[in-house]
Amino acid sequence: MACQFPALTSEQKKELSEIAQCIVAGGKGILAADESVGTMGSRLQRIKVENTEENRRQFREILFTVDDSISQSIGGVILFHETLYQKDSQGRLFRDILKEKGIVVGIKLDQGGAPLAGTNKETTIQGLDGLSERCAQYKKDGANFGKWRAVLKIDNQCPSHLAIQENANTLARYASICQQNGLVPIVEPEVLADGDHDMEHCQYVTEKVLAAVYKALNDHHVYLEGTLLKPNMVTAGHASTKKYTPEQVAMATVTALYRTVPAAVPGICFLSGGMSEEDATLNLNAINLCPLPKPWKLSFSYGRALQASALAAWSGKAANKKATQEAFMKRALANCQAAKGQYVHTGSSGAASTQSLFTACYTY
Amino acid sequence: MPHSYPALSAEQKKELSDIALRIVAPGKGILAADESVGSMAKRLSQIGVENTEENRRLYRQVLFSADDRVKKCIGGVIFFHETLYQKDDNGVLFVRTIQDKGIVVGIKVDKGVVPLAGTDGETTTQGLDGLSERCAQYKKDGADFAKWRCVLKISERTPSALAVLENANVLARYASICQQNGIVPIVEPEILPDGDHDLKRCQYVTEKVLAAVYKALSDHHVYLEGTLLKPNMVTPGHACPIKYSPEEIAMATLTALRRTVPPAVPGVTFLSGGQSEEEASLNLNAINQCPLPRPWALTFSYGRALQASALNTWRGQRDNAGAATEEFIKRAEVNGLAAQGKYEGSGEDGGAAAQSLYIANHAY
Numbered sequence: 201m202a203c204q205f206p207a208l209t210s211e212q213k214k215e216l217s218e219i220a221q222c223i224v225a226g227g228k229g230i231l232a233a234d235e236s237v238g239t240m241g242s243r244l245q246r247i248k249v250e251n252t253e254e255n256r257r258q259f260r261e262i263l264f265t266v267d268d269s270i271s272q273s274i275g276g277v278i279l280f281h282e283t284l285y286q287k288d289s290q291g292r293l294f295r296d297i298l299k300e301k302g303i304v305v306g307i308k309l310d311q312g313g314a315p316l317a318g319t320n321k322e323t324t325i326q327g328l329d330g331l332s333e334r335c336a337q338y339k340k341d342g343a344n345f346g347k348w349r350a351v352l353k354i355d356n357q358c359p360s361h362l363a364i365q366e367n368a369n370t371l372a373r374y375a376s377i378c379q380q381n382g383l384v385p386i387v388e389p390e391v392l393a394d395g396d397h398d399m400e401h402c403q404y405v406t407e408k409v410l411a412a413v414y415k416a417l418n419d420h421h422v423y424l425e426g427t428l429l430k431p432n433m434v435t436a437g438h439a440s441t442k443k444y445t446p447e448q449v450a451m452a453t454v455t456a457l458y459r460t461v462p463a464a465v466p467g468i469c470f471l472s473g474g475m476s477e478e479d480a481t482l483n484l485n486a487i488n489l490c491p492l493p494k495p496w497k498l499s500f501s502y503g504r505a506l507q508a509s510a511l512a513a514w515s516g517k518a519a520n521k522k523a524t525q526e527a528f529m530k531r532a533l534a535n536c537q538a539a540k541g542q543y544v545h546t547g548s549s550g551a552a553s554t555q556s557l558f559t560a561c562y563t564y
Numbered sequence: 565m566p567h568s569y570p571a572l573s574a575e576q577k578k579e580l581s582d583i584a585l586r587i588v589a590p591g592k593g594i595l596a597a598d599e600s601v602g603s604m605a606k607r608l609s610q611i612g613v614e615n616t617e618e619n620r621r622l623y624r625q626v627l628f629s630a631d632d633r634v635k636k637c638i639g640g641v642i643f644f645h646e647t648l649y650q651k652d653d654n655g656v657l658f659v660r661t662i663q664d665k666g667i668v669v670g671i672k673v674d675k676g677v678v679p680l681a682g683t684d685g686e687t688t689t690q691g692l693d694g695l696s697e698r699c700a701q702y703k704k705d706g707a708d709f710a711k712w713r714c715v716l717k718i719s720e721r722t723p724s725a726l727a728v729l730e731n732a733n734v735l736a737r738y739a740s741i742c743q744q745n746g747i748v749p750i751v752e753p754e755i756l757p758d759g760d761h762d763l764k765r766c767q768y769v770t771e772k773v774l775a776a777v778y779k780a781l782s783d784h785h786v787y788l789e790g791t792l793l794k795p796n797m798v799t800p801g802h803a804c805p806i807k808y809s810p811e812e813i814a815m816a817t818l819t820a821l822r823r824t825v826p827p828a829v830p831g832v833t834f835l836s837g838g839q840s841e842e843e844a845s846l847n848l849n850a851i852n853q854c855p856l857p858r859p860w861a862l863t864f865s866y867g868r869a870l871q872a873s874a875l876n877t878w879r880g881q882r883d884n885a886g887a888a889t890e891e892f893i894k895r896a897e898v899n900g901l902a903a904q905g906k907y908e909g910s911g912e913d914g915g916a917a918a919q920s921l922y923i924a925n926h927a928y
Contacts, residue, residue, distance in 0.1 A: 204768040404568035411782035418775035424823050455828075459788050463859050464822040493827045493859040 207421040208379060216426025217466065219344045219384045223304050223428065224467035227539040228275030229500035230386075231532070232471075233260060233507070234308035234347065236280055243507075249516035253282065259514060261288045263507070264297050266525045273536035276304040278347050278386075278501070284338070295342040306345035306386065307338045309374065313351060322363040325350050325370055328377070335381035345384040347430070347501075348374045353392045354405055354437065364412045372416035379423055386469070386501065388430035389413050393473050395437035399444050403434045403452045410460035424464040430501045431457070433470050433483055446479075450486035454494060463495035470498075472505035477531055478545075480505035481538045488541035499539040506531045571785040572743060580790025581830070583708045583748045587668050587792065588831030591900045592639030593864035594750075596835075597627055597871075598672035598711065600644060607871075613880035621650045626878050626888045627871065628658050632665065633893050637900025640668040642711050642750075642865070648702070659706040670709040670750070671702045673738070677715055686727040689714045692737055699745035709748040711794065711865075712738045717756045718769050718801065728776045736780035743787055750833065750865070752794035753777050757837050759801035763808050767798045767816045774824035788828040794865050795821070797834050797847055810850035818856045827859035834862070836869035841895055842910055844869035845902045852905030863903040870895045 208216070223230065235243060241251040249255055260283055277298055284307060287293050295305045309331065313323035325348065335346065350367035352359040367389060375385035389409050391402065410431065417424065434452040436442050444452075457468060470487075472480040480502055487498050500506075509527035514520050537543040572580070587594065599607060604623075605615040613619055624647050641662050648671060651657050659669050673695065677687035689712065699710065714731040716723040731753060739749035753773050755766065774795065781788065798816040800808055821832060834851075836844040844866060851862050864870075870892065878888035901907040 204765065401568065407782065411779060415775055415779040418771065418824070458827040458859075460782070460826055462823050462825065463827055463857065464819070495822075495827050495857055495859040 207376070208423055208426075212379070212382065213423055213426060215382060216379055216384050216423060219304060220426055220428055220466045223275040223345065223384070224469065224497040224499050225275060226272070227499065227536045228273060229502070229535055229539055230276040230278060230306070230469050231263070231274050231506055232278045232347075232501050232503035233263065233283065234278040234280045234306075235503065236308075236312075237282070243511060244516075247511055247515045255516065256282070257286045258518070259511070260286065260294060262514060262521050262524045263510065263528055264288070264294050266529055268301050270529060270532055271302045273532040274303055276306050276345060278306040278308055278345075279343075280308055284341060284343065299342060304344050305342050306347055307343040307383075308348075309334070309346040309378070310348040316363060316366060319360050319363060320355060320357050322353065322358055322360060323351055324363070324366045328370065328373055331374065331377045332381060335378055335383050339382050343383060345386060345428070346374070346378045347386040347388060349388040349390060349430075351390050351392060352405075352409055354395045354397050354401065359391070359405060359409065364409055368409070368412040368416035371413060372420035372422060375417060375422045375427060376420045379426055384426055384428060385422075386428045386430050387413065387417070388471065390471055390473070391432050393432065393435055393438045396439040396441070397437040398440055398442050399434060399436040399448065399452050402432075402436065403456050406432065406434050406456045407459055410456065414460060414462060424462055425466060427465060429461060429465055429468045429496075430471055431468065432473055433475075433487070435473075438474060446482045446486035447490075449483050450490040451492070453483075453487055454490040454492045454498075457496075458492055458494070461496065465496050467497035467499055469501035472500070472502040475505055477505045477508050481531070481534045481543055482545060484535060485538035485541060485543040488539060497539070500535045502531075502535065506535065571740065572787055572790075576743070576746065577787055577790060579746055580743055580748050580787060583668060584790055584792055584830045587640040587709060587748070588833065588861040588863055589639055590861070591904050592637055593866070593899055593903050594640040594642060594670070594833050595627065595638055595870055595896070596642045596711075596865050596867035597624060597647065598642040598644045598670075599867065600672075600676075601646070607875060608880075611875060611879045617646065619880060620646070622880075622882070622885075623875070623878065624650065624658060625652050626874060626885050627892055628652070628661050629885075630889050630893050630896070634896050635665050635667070637896045638665075638667050639863075640670050640709060642670040642672055643707070644672055648705060648707065663706060668708050669706050670711055671707040672712075673698060673702070673710045673742075674712040680727060680730060683724050683727060684719065684722050686717070686722055686724060687715055688727070688730045688734055692734065692741070695738065695741045696745060699742055699747050703746050707747060709750060709792070710738075710742050711750040711752060713752040713754060715754050715756060716769075716773060718759050718761050718765060723755070723769065723773065728773055732773070732776040732780035735777060736784035736786060739781060739786045739791060740784045743790055748790055748792065749786075750792045750794045751777060751781070752835065754794075754835055754837070755796050757796065757799055757802050760803035760805070761801040762804055762806055763798065763800045763812060763816050766796075766800065767820050770796065770798050770820045771823055774820065778824060778826060788826055789830060791829060793825060793829055793832045794835055795832065796837055797851070799837075802838065810846045811854070813847050814850035814854040815856070817851055818854045818858060821860075822856060822858065825860065829860050831861035831863060833865035836864070836866040839869055841869050841872050845895070845898050845907055846909060848899060849902035849905055849907040849909075852903060861903075864899045866899065870899065
């Protein structure tokens, strides 16, 4: 084996690991507000709001100008490129507002899926070209972490060996490039919930995928202490007739993680996929109460599961700002409690929060 | 990906995991008494004793006649094939004596190293042929765990990618076969301390090797909760001019393990390699005092580091047997304390002094 050529200096490692730990300290999690223009289009269409840059800006402004106490529940926010450069109605940059609240700013870095020829419609993710230069610029512009979403699906002959290898490899390249530029990479290998498979099958697939991801990260000399993982929880497929309790989901999820994720990873922030706001919180809580060894923080990186009620409350009207902020704050607090295993399920959570947010074959 | 074909039933998994947990119960470690006939030749010639089957039997009797004091510090004993069928002076099988003390019996199952053509003197390990049948027989004859040693070395161009891959693969095949027969596999990927490389180099290589081992174990569907790992500590090469403290060795070792060994593995039982008895105990103690969080037990699987004094005291004389046994018990108790971070040393460096030598947040 060739002599080691250190990828990072001690100072670089220290910076990365401190950023990562800061994001998930004390039950804090991440607001995934990085919906692309197209994805925001689907969101806004549901509440009958036009998908303009101004409307996107307005909704994000309402979320980001919430009371400072939000920083007790939210450690990081993932932004889409456009949003990193937007300002509030007083002309203050969103990224500065968040930074002042003590929230770490992150940036979505991938550029969407591309088909893998010769597979059953599987994909890899684009975005590596010029990534280092983009990361350097984002770092200058206030971002301290990045996010890249790889997608795998459970289906006939899927995920194939190729899809797993290719997605693990691109995730590792992305992570390596991020770290070279002082950005903590959030590694997201999402195994979609599309399908009628049972929870056991999802667990099996998740274990194989995560084992491949961590082997790839090791091969690419990625500094694990300066990364975060954003996986799916282990659940049955959306079309499965079997129902599982949060405790069952928790046990299957933590089992898969503890068989594959090294203790050096400081935090695991689950994606919510198609889960309702309440299910996402209940499951996270059960995960934190699971009796298996859990050497990493187990928290959230939720998009829909933090914003659904807020979106519904807003409905495009400035007058609804307070109600929108209250709805958002409520989910943030609930998930922070869940990340500490302290969430107490309150009876009525409103229609929007329990409504299943699943959309078939979800893409950003 | 095809549906998973479960390698083990729930009952089989439980049995394996229970055995593993018993071996590494708090304060307990393993006596590696599995020296082959050839290895015993070296040991016995050092004390001027002829290498006969009877002498090997008499020597093992010295160890196995230890009184109940070993119950709290020895969780398992690894046997060589010959010894599994030997009896003490009263005609009682050694296996029986060990089991009666509540100690788990293990068996060495590899058949030594063979060269890898086209490499710089590197090897793989043989023993897979008929392994399933041998395991089934050993299980009937009282063994509940097994051990297989692979060897890698550090030099300018080694370990090569082939050596890492091949040894990881063969370890995974062995582990899979063991589990099919109700035997907990101890996975031993030893990186030799031969050479003049520094601590950092050993850490780097250890991380690469362990990442490959755990990827192979995942690929071969090995149930991690029913395995144990027997790695080298991370140390400088024997000929390295730089000296390192037990704290530095502990920090490097724990960092390497945290980056590669999934939390599902119940225990890490270090080999002692060329370390002296005291060095092996001090290092194990420092490892257990190291402030980095760890989800697995960290204990010993020592051969020479448990037996050197006993062997030297015995010198082949029946009259010395009692005193020799005492020497063994002494080392066993010391290492039992070290496995809990409670060993105060042979008088010089107290535990408290060692604690303060840890550098907070040192990035490796």
